[in-house]
Amino acid sequence: MSLTAKQWLQQIHALPLTSKVKVMNVCGGHERAITMAGLRTTLPKNIELIPGPGCPVCICPEEDIYTAIQLALNEKIILAAFGDMLRVPVNVPKKQVRSLEQAKAAGANIQPIASPLDILQLAWQHPDETIVFFVTGFETTTAPVAALLAQGIPDNVLILLSGRLTYPAVELLLSTGEANFDALIAPGHVATVMGADEWQFCVDQYHLPTAVAGFEAESLLAATYSVLRQYLEQKPFLDNCYPQVVTAQGNPTAQQHLTQTMHITAANWRGIGEIAHSGFELNQKNIDAKHHYPDYHQQARRHTGEMPMGCDCAKVVLGKIYPNQCRLYDTACTPRNPIGPCMVSDEGACRIWWSHGMREQN
Template identity: 40%
Template sequence: MTTSEPVASDAGDGGAADLQFRDPEVADELADDIAAQMERIDEPVEIMHVCGSHEQVIAKFGLRSMLPDALSVTMGPGCPVCVTNMPEVDEAVALAEAGKTVATYGDMFRVPGTVKSLADAKAEGASVEVVYSASEAVELAETNPDEDVVFFATGFETTAAPTAAVLQADPPENFSVLSAHKYVPPAMEVVAEMPETDVDAFLAAGHAATITGYGLFEEFVDEYDLPVVVGGFEPLDVLYGVRRILEFIEAGEGGLDNAYPRCVSREGNEAAMAAIDDVFTLTSGEWRGIAEIPDANFVLREAYADHSARAQFDIDAVDGAGDPLTEQCICGDIMAGTASPEGCELFGEECTPSNPVGACMVSDEGTCKIWHEYGGEPDL
């Protein structure tokens, strides 16, 4: 298991100040290396990345157009908003309709539940506020002491850490958390075991690994004998991560590499991980449209029950029939890497960013929204 050096331009003295993450000459060199590697491998390769930010970079900069036809880079379950299950949204809507003030991130505001979204609830008079951080939700509770403020907390390890931090900091009594935080590694295991997938390697999310450390993936590599490379979010980061993955595949071995060493260490942010472990425990949960995944949902420990919305309030399930189009949405298949947005008959027609049917068209990290904005597989 190795760590790689950052990609640098030949200009200047080669120090950190001279790193050029959008240098077209370096990009061409990496693309040439990748093409040569694929010729030597001489068989199709499928790499799955597990991050909406990676998909944004790949689509926005047309990186797939630089890759050989036999090399596929697909997005897996890397959009936390997209994998938030409809019953979890239903809980938040029910709390808002019961008179609680629900605070959540902007991406969650329009994500459809079974019957309606938080945006729908707000339009009908419920108190729903968009916040940019867990601490801002706490401030909302502090400035409105007569209201019950529920933070609908979503995201992977990167946002679970600040949620844990505010709960450790003794928030006001009228503040509670409805946790929909998710833990990525078990989802990678499920995808790797799906018979309809044929994933040869994973490009892991660099920002999550800044919290967890890249050592988190050692057990996965040992179990599945697949390459896992942690990558950053500039175009050269992605191309370099792909090149490093192909080195493992060409050698016929699994392996773990940190291709984002300017931000990621083996141990990660140990204080953040300690906070997550103190506040949360893991339980099985349904990831929207994918599967029931063991130990993949963060829920509050009993010690924090006083700030758990599920423990503090009776949450009535939402009644009613959902949008008939929802049954045609293939967001789960897209998140599992077994389908693309262009394979959905709703994409760009009934389902658009202004009128989303599925969660993948709502979030800025959703594959459908990204492909609608940039295209996904350019034919240049």
């Protein structure tokens, strides 16, 4: 019989913790669930839950967003993008278009979508127009897109791909010694696709207590209890606290679609830089928007400054500071006027904290 959230909290409070323990939760969905449930206020004060690099909107490269904006403004296309990408700003002078939302207001044909399947309907509704699908996200978003590509997409659809894998950012922190945490809660949705075993390296190579969690308070608290026990006993292992949907090997069909339609390459993460083996790239050049419109994908954008002046989103994403320790948090940067990407998406830690009443700078 599984324990309730209250029972898991009692188990956690009974642990003989004598020092501060920092637990990173990788997933933006986890951060939202933790904050909405008020878990930080119910845990012992010497347990810190640190938001990690699990917001795809936050780490989408500035040059990719700039490419999407310029394509939409200058080519006779319909640009489709997930809704939370529309407000992410790029670093250009104030008089220039800074986001897809502003490009839409300036006359560009930009269609916000909620699901990759929306692309099919859009293509059927506009058979004589070119649809460019700006694909952003981690494995849980990229896998459905790969499934679409595997079955074949309409001839009038091109893909502008900016997909990323989740684990390489964590591995970067661990391998460089910049990890500011003692244990890890791994993302349940990603593990559903890629398998829990993808996170075994945390234990084998870095002796880090690790548990995969779902998105209910019970699963998150079970994972928290597990990694705290591992930490106390100095016996790290990979614990699957989301067995309802996560298996050791993941979804083989989804992985097959990814392998069939894409390959893995080094990729840029906004504010962080290039991370090895962290990006998806299309196998077929004929559907690649970057191949069709090479003049718009400017690598020089990588050197214009990844985050706006004063924005500490990169430090928030890497778990080095909390959202309310950013210099712009709740002053210049709010959801109504986002300066950095972490204040845009509902998976961005700054937006989550602000939206749930954690307004003051720390």
